[in-house]
Amino acid sequence: MYSILVVDDEQDLRKQILTILTSRGYQVDEAFDGQDAAEKLEKKAYPLVLCDVRMPRMDGLQLLQHIQAREYSSTIALITAHGNIREAIEAIREGAFDYVEKPINEQVLIDLVQRAERAYHMIYNMAYSAPVLNPGSPTEAIGKSRSMKSIFKMVEKLGRVNTSVLIRGENGTGKELVAKAIHYNSPRKNGPFVAVNCAAITETLIESELFGHEKGAFTGADQRHIGKFQFAAGGTLFLDEIGETSPALQVKLLRVLQDHCFTPVGSNREVKADVRIIAATNRDLEAAIKDGSFREDLFYRLNVMPIFLPSLRDRQEDIAPLIHHFIDKFNLRHTKTIESISPEALNALEHFHWPGNIRELENAIEHAFIVETTNQITFFSLPEYIRKNSRRKTSISRAEHRLPSYEMMDWEKRKEDFEKEFIVQALKRFQGRINITAEQANMPKNTLLRKIKKYNIKPTDYGAKELSFE
Numbered sequence: 001m002y003s004i005l006v007v008d009d010e011q012d013l014r015k016q017i018l019t020i021l022t023s024r025g026y027q028v029d030e031a032f033d034g035q036d037a038a039e040k041l042e043k044k045a046y047p048l049v050l051c052d053v054r055m056p057r058m059d060g061l062q063l064l065q066h067i068q069a070r071e072y073s074s075t076i077a078l079i080t081a082h083g084n085i086r087e088a089i090e091a092i093r094e095g096a097f098d099y100v101e102k103p104i105n106e107q108v109l110i111d112l113v114q115r116a117e118r119a120y121h122m123i124y125n126m127a128y129s130a131p132v133l134n135p136g137s138p139t140e141a142i143g144k145s146r147s148m149k150s151i152f153k154m155v156e157k158l159g160r161v162n163t164s165v166l167i168r169g170e171n172g173t174g175k176e177l178v179a180k181a182i183h184y185n186s187p188r189k190n191g192p193f194v195a196v197n198c199a200a201i202t203e204t205l206i207e208s209e210l211f212g213h214e215k216g217a218f219t220g221a222d223q224r225h226i227g228k229f230q231f232a233a234g235g236t237l238f239l240d241e242i243g244e245t246s247p248a249l250q251v252k253l254l255r256v257l258q259d260h261c262f263t264p265v266g267s268n269r270e271v272k273a274d275v276r277i278i279a280a281t282n283r284d285l286e287a288a289i290k291d292g293s294f295r296e297d298l299f300y301r302l303n304v305m306p307i308f309l310p311s312l313r314d315r316q317e318d319i320a321p322l323i324h325h326f327i328d329k330f331n332l333r334h335t336k337t338i339e340s341i342s343p344e345a346l347n348a349l350e351h352f353h354w355p356g357n358i359r360e361l362e363n364a365i366e367h368a369f370i371v372e373t374t375n376q377i378t379f380f381s382l383p384e385y386i387r388k389n390s391r392r393k394t395s396i397s398r399a400e401h402r403l404p405s406y407e408m409m410d411w412e413k414r415k416e417d418f419e420k421e422f423i424v425q426a427l428k429r430f431q432g433r434i435n436i437t438a439e440q441a442n443m444p445k446n447t448l449l450r451k452i453k454k455y456n457i458k459p460t461d462y463g464a465k466e467l468s469f470e
């Protein structure tokens with residue numbers, strides 16, 4: 001949704017613009033001066049801010065600086081009184097998009113808004129659209145980094161051949177996703193994709209899990225059992241955590257890879273294996289070969305086509321597109337609408353070290369979805385350990401602490417503004433419940449109650465049925 005914030009101290013003019021824009025299907029909010037607009041921008045992202053130049057408290061140029069200092073993604077266009085063109089030009093030099101003159105001409109206004117909207121979509125698409133492998137399918141993979149793009153190409157190539165593949169990478173880098181993508185891009189796509197986690201099955205059971213067993217093959221084997229190699233016939237067998245297999249099993253796997261056949265436990269009949277094998281590991285197999293825990297011959301058999309999935313911290317440019325991918329995904333799952341992510345939150349996520357890679361990023365976004373009360377993921381909705389441990393770019397932090405403009409340089413007043421806003425946000429987040437809010441905001445309950453009274457805040461406005469001490 002392309003939402004617009006109209007900022008003007010003249011109510012009639014605001015109403016006129018509002019009528020024109022809403023009749024064209026835009027979602028429009030109003031602010032009565034720059035200061036009011038700044039508060040609204042903190043709670044919601046507006047792709048376009050249409051703002052008057054001369055206003056009390058914070059004027060149009062100050063609002064422009066405010067928006068730029070915070071790196072909000074809003075475009076600003078000015079509404080100028082006839083004869084004040086010089087100010088408008090100055091503002092354009094400072095980064096404003098364009099201006100319209102008062103009195104407002106409907107066609108000129110619409111034309112400006114449409115141009116701004118087109119520019120916004122262009123920038124937005126450039127920033128966030130990334131190559132997608134198998135769009136719309138369960139194996140949809142996102143990546144615009146060079147390394148991911150070359151992996152996508154590789155996946156498509158590997159789909160056309162039948163060799164075994166070894167996928168390597170840290171936890172959560174997408175090894176299983178890539179294995180599935182290879183399968184679904186191959187002629188075997190209508191056959192089964194069977195995944196076995198070699199680390200999760202005990203050594204005594206794994207052989208029969210993989211190759212099956214005959215009735216009476218061992219104590220407790222009272223029925224014939226079909227193994228995964230048979231299940232996967234005509235399809236792909238994904239051997240996850242291959243580095244955790246025992247030397248005995250490694251010998252048997254090597255045989256399947258070489259001869260394309262195997263013998264179920266307790267049988268003397270050989271069975272043909274019509275499977276493609278994709279293996280994955282996060283272990284350093286070269287070191288495992290050196291210390292004797294992994295067979296070198298098996299390694300060479302598997303490693304015909306190696307794929308290395310880079311860790312997320314090494315492909316920072318994939319973080320924003322992945323976040324947007326997960327926002328779309330969770331919007332469907334949670335029937336909630338998050339439209340964007342604030343620059344502060346994005347910055348924190350881009351500068352985190354992601355030991356759990358994409359899976360961890362996905363969890364962080366889901367956390368924010370649950371906690372966030374606005375339509376934008378903000379810094380404060382991120383998991384605490386990420387907020388504390390992200391090495392954020394300092395330019396934004398510096399901008400955040402830049403001194404407010406001259407009229408607002410009143411310590412007591414600004415402190416009160418902050419306190420009030422903090423408490424309102426905290427109450428919103430915890431549905432007006434006093435005990436939880438006090439605890440989560442790390443604030444003594446009495447202090448919270450005192451401030452609520454002082455600022456005349458009503459917890460019932462934020463979801464509490466009555467003053468609730470939950």
Ligand SMILES: Nc1ncnc2c1ncn2[C@@H]1O[C@H](COP(=O)(O)OP(=O)(O)OP(=O)(O)O)[C@@H](O)[C@H]1O
Binds near residue numbers: 143177178325362
């Ligand atoms: N490029 C990508 N685009 C979109 N989603 C991705 C991408 N890579 C991984 N994911 C998602 O991240 C999560 C983790 O991926 P996956 O399970 O494939 O990782 P893994 O390497 O097998 O992890 P582990 O080593 O912990 O088993 C999944 O939900 C997957 O869909």
Ligand SMILES: [Mg+2]
Binds near residue numbers: 175
């Ligand atoms: Mg996995």
